[in-house]
Structure formats: C-alpha cells, structure tokens
Amino acid sequence: MWQKFIEQQPGRIFGKVKQRLQELTLLAVRLVEREIGGCPKRYTYAELANMVGVTVDNWRKWYQGFWREILELCTEIYSFSLQQLMKRKSDN
Secondary structure, three states: HHHHHHHOOOOOOOOHHHHHHHHHHHHHHHHHHHHHHHOOOOOOOOHHHHOOOOOHHHHHHHHHHHHHHHHHHHHHHHHHHHHHHHHHHOOO
C-alpha cells in the first residue's frame, strides 16, 4: 500500500512528513477494513490532525490531499483484492 502511494507522488517525501503519512496509511487500511466489515468509522480533520501531531491548518494545507489519495488507493486495492478472491472462488 505504502509503496504504491509513494510511486504515485511527483516528488520525494522526507522526515516527519513521511512518518506521518505512513501512520495515516496504516490508519486508512484499518478504516477500509472496518468499512468493508460493516463497521465504518469516520474521523474529523481535527481528529486526524491531532493523531499525527499537526495543527488543523497544517492538516488542511499539507495532509488533507494526501489523506484523500491514501484512502482512495486503499479502497481500490481492497476492491481489486476482493474481486480477485471472488473470481477464484467462482472458478473452483
């Protein structure tokens, strides 16, 4: 998941920003798993900013777009994986 996200970024990401985005990636995986399992969980931007240790303004300026990309990518990967699993089951 993380590798796929990084490959899509036009520039390099370093230091604390990279660490925070890795944390958000793990959170996104858990959120999508919960959603697929029927127990969706939503966070406000203020809660997400607090989780990664930035201000809400900093979140909106730097992390909000990354968060959306990470969630989209995670959803795409899970959807593809589930489709492949269902296809294999139907082939048997």
